[in-house]
Amino acid sequence: MSPWAWVLAAYGCAALLVGGYVWRLWCRYRHVSRVRLGEADG
Amino acid sequence: MRPFAVGATAALLSVGLFLALWVSPPDSYQGEYVRILYVHVPAALAAYGAAAVACGASALYLWRRDLRWDFVGRAGAELAALFSGLTLLTGMLWGKPVWGVWWAWDARLVTTAVLFLLYVGCLLVRDLADDPERGRRLSAAVAVLAFLDVPVVHYSVVWFRTLHQGPSISLQGVKLAPEFLLPLAVNTLAYLALLGVLLAERARLASLEVER
Amino acid sequence: MRAWRRVVAVARKDLLLEWRGRDALIPAGSFGLAVLLVLGLVSGGGWEAAPPALWVSLLLAAVVAAGRGADREGEEGTLEALLLYPGSREDLFWGRWLAVCVLLLLLGAGLWGVQVLLFNAPTRGVGVLVLAGLLSAFGLAAVGTLLAALLTHVRAGPLLMPLLFLPATVPVLLAGVRLSEAAASGAPAGPWWGVLAVFDLLFLLVGPALFEVVVEA
Numbered sequence: 170m171s172p173w174a175w176v177l178a179a180y181g182c183a184a185l186l187v188g189g190y191v192w193r194l195w196c197r198y199r200h201v202s203r204v205r206l207g208e209a210d211g
Numbered sequence: 212m213r214p215f216a217v218g219a220t221a222a223l224l225s226v227g228l229f230l231a232l233w234v235s236p237p238d239s240y241q242g243e244y245v246r247i248l249y250v251h252v253p254a255a256l257a258a259y260g261a262a263a264v265a266c267g268a269s270a271l272y273l274w275r276r277d278l279r280w281d282f283v284g285r286a287g288a289e290l291a292a293l294f295s296g297l298t299l300l301t302g303m304l305w306g307k308p309v310w311g312v313w314w315a316w317d318a319r320l321v322t323t324a325v326l327f328l329l330y331v332g333c334l335l336v337r338d339l340a341d342d343p344e345r346g347r348r349l350s351a352a353v354a355v356l357a358f359l360d361v362p363v364v365h366y367s368v369v370w371f372r373t374l375h376q377g378p379s380i381s382l383q384g385v386k387l388a389p390e391f392l393l394p395l396a397v398n399t400l401a402y403l404a405l406l407g408v409l410l411a412e413r414a415r416l417a418s419l420e421v422e423r
Numbered sequence: 424m425r426a427w428r429r430v431v432a433v434a435r436k437d438l439l440l441e442w443r444g445r446d447a448l449i450p451a452g453s454f455g456l457a458v459l460l461v462l463g464l465v466s467g468g469g470w471e472a473a474p475p476a477l478w479v480s481l482l483l484a485a486v487v488a489a490g491r492g493a494d495r496e497g498e499e500g501t502l503e504a505l506l507l508y509p510g511s512r513e514d515l516f517w518g519r520w521l522a523v524c525v526l527l528l529l530l531g532a533g534l535w536g537v538q539v540l541l542f543n544a545p546t547r548g549v550g551v552l553v554l555a556g557l558l559s560a561f562g563l564a565a566v567g568t569l570l571a572a573l574l575t576h577v578r579a580g581p582l583l584m585p586l587l588f589l590p591a592t593v594p595v596l597l598a599g600v601r602l603s604e605a606a607a608s609g610a611p612a613g614p615w616w617g618v619l620a621v622f623d624l625l626f627l628l629v630g631p632a633l634f635e636v637v638v639e640a
Contacts, residue, residue, distance in 0.1 A: 170308075172243035172244060172308065173243060175304055175305075175307070175308050176232075176244065179247040179300075179301045179304040182297065183297055183301065186293060186297050187293070187297070187405070194409075194412055197416055198412075201420055202419070324590075328586060328590045329590050329591065331586070332590075335586070336583065336587075339580075340578075341576045348639065349577065349637060352633045355629070356569070359629060360594075363594045363622050364591075366594075367594035367597045370613065370618070
């Protein structure tokens with residue numbers, strides 16, 4: 170395997186893990202704000 | 212303040228990535244693999260930083276019973292698990308080509324694995340507790356216990372390895388020249404900034420979820 | 424009642440329950456035996472494999488023994504009842520701790536004996552072993568007591584016990600193995616007494632403090 174494949178695998182891992190965490194935060198954040206808006210409307 | 216912090220972190224991360232993948236020369240001994248260390252080392256520092264924040268905030272929560280400390284403690288525990296997991300993965304991806312093995316019983320690796328397991332346990336305790344208030348208290352206790360235990364684990368593994376058989380392969384043999392120090396410093400700064408932003412956002416989300 | 428009498432009363436109650444039911448010592452002891460047997464089998468049973476096998480089996484048996492304590496709390500609510508009595512919660516911790524210490528020392532002595540037979544291990548340096556056993560029992564009992572109280576009100580608590588107990592007690596495992604080896608060969612003990620002492624000090628200081636917040640109603 171070429172050295173760059175290892176390097177990209179490592180950066181891919183970082184992007185996946187951190188990105189996945191940020192994505193999850195974002196989804197939950199949107200969910201919470203949607204529910205709050207809904208309460209304000211009702 | 213918030214858009215500025217997020218923007219500055221994104222900029223730092225981009226500069227770090229550019230320095231790590233483009234500017235940094237390949238190392239004479241490790242070759243291109245040195246670039247993995249620009250994720251590995253900052254992630255490890257971020258993991259220990261997150262664990263320290265989790266421990267401090269949890270202790271303050273147990274003392275003051277202010278929910279805000281619990282939000283920070285929970286964010287710290289999650290990020291400690293996340294970054295220590297990332298440290299282990301990138302450590303293996305570095306170790307296989309450079310050392311020839313996926314895993315070495317190096318003190319830092321074992322300590323990071325212990326940190327990872329204890330903070331995963333901390334998060335599980337919170338989620339599986341009978342009621343949310345108890346979950347906050349119990350996971351705060353685990354976060355404090357875990358962080359205080361980690362230095363003892365580290366030194367015991369160091370001595371276990373070094374006093375018995377010759378010192379294991381370690382990073383210490385590899386001296387870093389200045390041209391490698393700059394990317395490492397920028398990336399470390401970027402990851403610590405990322406840790407700060409994620410801590411703040413996670414704590415904010417927790418407070419929003421409780422308000423609801 | 425003075426503090427130490429409360430401590431002794433709690434320890435006596437735990438040990439009496441254990442004596443009547445033997446529902447921690449027998450399962451934990453037989454589990455430790457099974458581990459010892461399996462480790463001996465796969466390692467070929469040479470005497471140099473004895474110290475790791477002894478300490479791994481002791482730690483796993485300790486997980487079972489401490490987890491059983493958590494079970495008993497859950498089934499019978501004994502901790503809730505005790506918390507209603509006046510007096511400091513720290514005394515409760517120390518009582519529990521004393522009882523677990525006794526159980527661990529019994530387990531350790533039994534497993535050590537079997538290990539000598541199975542691995543044909545040398546019996547030199549018993550003094551070193553006794554001291555190592557005492558010091559590690561102090562630390563292990565503190566961690567076990569704390570975690571058992573902590574996991575009482577957690578779903579799947581007994582399953583989480585090994586996840587928290589084993590990584591946290593890595594220093595005791597390593598120190599125990601090296602001290603056993605030192606006892607067998609007469610080699611110097613190196614920093615391992617210090618490791619055990621620091622581990623004990625840490626958990627004997629932090630244990631009671633965290634126990635108090637853990638058992639709050």
